[in-house]
Structures are given as C-alpha cells and as structure tokens.
Amino acid sequence: xxxxxxxxxxxxxxxxxxxxxxxxxxxxxxxxxxxxxxxxxxxxxxxxxxxxxxxxxxxxxxxxxxxxxxxxxxxxxxxxxxxxxxxxxxxxxxxxxxxxxxxxxxxxxxxxxxxxxxxxxxxxxxxxxxxxxxxxxxxxxxxxxxxxxxxxxxxxxxxxxxxxxxxxxxxxxxxxxxxxxxxxxxxxxxxxxxxxxxxxxxxxxxxxxxxxxxxxxxxxxxxxxxxxxxxxxxxxxxxxxxxxxxxxxxxxxxxxxxxxxxxxxxxxxxxxxxxxxxxxxxxxxxxxxxxxxxxxxxxxxxxxxxxxxxxxxxxxxxxxxxxxxxxxxxxxxxxxxxxxxxxxxxxxxxxxxxxxxxxxxxxxx
Numbered sequence: 001x002x003x004x005x006x007x008x009x010x011x012x013x014x015x016x017x018x019x020x021x022x023x024x025x026x027x028x029x030x031x032x033x034x035x036x037x038x039x040x041x042x043x044x045x046x047x048x049x050x051x052x053x054x055x056x057x058x059x060x061x062x063x064x065x066x067x068x069x070x071x072x073x074x075x076x077x078x079x080x081x082x083x084x085x086x087x088x089x090x091x092x093x094x095x096x097x098x099x100x101x102x103x104x105x106x107x108x109x110x111x112x113x114x115x116x117x118x119x120x121x122x123x124x125x126x127x128x129x130x131x132x133x134x135x136x137x138x139x140x141x142x143x144x145x146x147x148x149x150x151x152x153x154x155x156x157x158x159x160x161x162x163x164x165x166x167x168x169x170x171x172x173x174x175x176x177x178x179x180x181x182x183x184x185x186x187x188x189x190x191x192x193x194x195x196x197x198x199x200x201x202x203x204x205x206x207x208x209x210x211x212x213x214x215x216x217x218x219x220x221x222x223x224x225x226x227x228x229x230x231x232x233x234x235x236x237x238x239x240x241x242x243x244x245x246x247x248x249x250x251x252x253x254x255x256x257x258x259x260x261x262x263x264x265x266x267x268x269x270x271x272x273x274x275x276x277x278x279x280x281x282x283x284x285x286x287x288x289x290x291x292x293x294x295x296x297x298x299x300x301x302x303x304x305x306x307x308x309x310x311x312x313x314x315x316x317x318x319x320x321x322x323x324x325x326x327x328x329x330x331x332x333x334x335x336x337x338x339x340x341x342x343x344x345x346x347x348x349x350x351x352x353x354x355x356x357x358x359x360x361x362x363x364x365x
Contacts, residue, residue: 055234059184063095135164138286
C-alpha cells in the first residue's frame with residue numbers, strides 16, 4: 001500500500017540528529033519556554049523574513065491570538081467583520097468566532113481554490129476590518145490583489161499559512177506577506193513536529209509584545225498578569241525537533257514540487273481535473289488535490305490498487321453542525337469542490353516508482 005503520508009518514514013531520517021539534541025535537552029532540564037523555543041523563534045523569523053516569531057500551542061491558537069492581540073491594541077473590537085474563504089478548514093472560521101468577531105464567507109476562485117479577490121470587494125462593509133487570507137493546499141492566495149484591496153479599504157491582512165511553510169512570492173515568504181501570520185506544525189505539515197505546535201510571525205513590534213504575553217497567561221513577568229491571557233506556548237520538546245527539521249524544509253518543498261510536475265505532465269485521464277500551477281515557488285504542495293465528478297468511485301479504485309488518498313475536505317464549513325447559522329447559505333463553488341476533491345500521495349519520501357504507480361493507476365480509471 002502506498003500511504004497517503006508516511007510520517008514514520010519522513011521522521012526516521014531525523015532520528016539520529018534528534019536523539020543527539022534530546023541528550024542536551026535532558027541535561028539542561030528546562031522544559032517550558034527554554035533555549036530551544038527561543039532558538040526556533042529566531043530561526044523561523046529569519047526564515048520567513050520577519051522581525052518576530054512567537055511560538056504557540058497550535059495553528060488555531062496562532063490565529064485566535066493574532067485577532068485577540070489586535071483587539072488588545074484597539075485595532076479590532078468585538079463584532080468587527082473578518083472576510084474569510086468559504087473553502088477552508090474550519091479552524092480558519094473557528095478562530096474568528098473564538099475572538100468574538102464575525103466571519104464573512106467568500107467563495108474561492110475556481111482554479112486556485114483560494115479566496116477570490118474580486119468577490120472580497122463585494123463583501124466589504126463599514127464593519128469589515130480584516131481579510132484572513134488562507135493559503136490553501138500549499139498555494140499562496142493572490143496576495144498582490146489582496147494587498148491592494150487592504151490598502152484601498154484600510155484593512156488588516158492576516159495570513160493563515162498553516163499549509164504554506166516556505167511558499168514564496170516576489171522574494172517574500174509566506175508569513176511575511178501580511179500584517180501577521182499563523183502557522184501550524186501539526187505532524188503532517190510541510191514543517192511538522194511530533195505533536196501539536198504553532199507560531200505567529202509579524203513585523204509589528206507592538207503586536208509581538210502583546211502576543212508574547214497573551215500566550216503565557218497575559219504575563220510579561222512571573223506572577224504579574226497584564227492581560228487576560230491563555231496558556232498556549234510552543235512546547236520546548238517540539239521546538240527541539242523543529243530546529244532539526246527547519247534547515248531541510250526548502251529541499252523537502254522542492255521534492256514536493258518535483259512530484260507535482262510529474263503528476264501534472266503524466267496524468268492524462270480526461271475524467272480528472274488537475275490543479276492549476278504556474279511552476280513558481282508560490283506553491284509548496286502541502287497536498288496535491290485533483291477533482292473528479294466520480295470522486296468516491298475513484299478513491300475506492302485507487303485503494304483497491306494499493307494507493308491511499310484523503311479528501312480535503314468532505315464537508316464544507318458552512319454545512320457543519322457547529323456552524324448551524326450558515327447551514328442554509330449557498331456557496332456553490334465551495335460545495336462543488338468539496339464533492340469532487342481528492343488528495344493524492346505527495347511527500348519528500350515518496351519514491352519515483354511509487355509516483356509512477358499512482359500515475360499509471362489514475363490513467364487506468
């Protein structure tokens with residue numbers, strides 16, 4: 001069976017380096033917000049090209065804390081509207097709700113599957129304060145257009161970069177294309193930890209100062225609490241592993257792009273719609289998403305032939321029970337995508353032979 005994502009094989013390559021770092025970790029005996037978190041924050045900020053990186057517990061917390069940080073600074077207030085794609089993982093929308101803000105869902109483009117800038121303009125009201133740009137599947141949104149809109153309407157731009165570690169636009173990486181960005185280091189991400197983890201990147205000094213406190217009970221000094229904060233700190237042990245993996249991220253992303261090029265050039269089945277990509281580094285292929293009107297049959301056919309796939313995502317956010325007030329809304333592009341999308345195996349450890357087999361079986365469907 002070709003696994004959709006072989007995390008054991010991916011992490012196996014780092015085992016010896018990790019074990020060496022673990023020895024030092026045990027000798028230090030510092031388990032929360034120690035040298036490893038500080039080192040990762042510095043290295044990841046440098047990697048993204050930002051002034052600040054704040055390590056947090058997970059990707060959802062990263063987005064929630066950014067929004068709460070701006071509320072603390074007076075740039076947002078409860079009830080403000082945040083434009084967010086309808087086609088996204090529900091965490092993007094949950095973050096807005098958890099910050100007591102109002103999500104305004106916008107349909108995606110039918111080719112990139114990321115938020116449609118032209119439709120953003122139609123949804124802007126006097127209450128609109130933020131565009132949450134979700135870089136879905138590893139592909140950057142149209143950040144040029146989104147930035148132009150934000151400047152015209154005086155809006156904040158927050159990147160949900162949970163799937164786009166290392167993607168580049170005009171020599172700037174994801175994480176440095178808006179006012180602030182949220183990352184996830186969930187194990188399956190392009191830069192994945194051995195458990196949950198997340199980070200925020202920003203060039204905003206005032207926001208960073210607030211966020212370093214908010215993530216740690218609202219405290220700058222022990223037992224002195226300036227804000228109503230939370231406990232959401234990047235774990236020291238996860239930082240150890242992320243420090244080992246970060247130097248190889250660009251090479252891993254290139255491996256993903258190389259596999260994507262093969263899929264795009266060699267999958268010739270006219271029942272399958274392939275993703276649109278301009279061959280630039282704006283895409284890091286967190287997942288390789290095809291579309292098929294007979295998606296479920298295709299998934300079963302692939303499984304019967306030894307190929308594991310995943311659906312990202314089977315139910316759109318506005319149809320989830322958790323978001324009942326949106327259940328009656330219609331987002332036809334989003335709904336079509338969620339009925340047709342299927343993610344193929346793609347990872348730095350996928351072999352040429354495995355890629356060839358995936359292509360062969362797809363073309364036989």
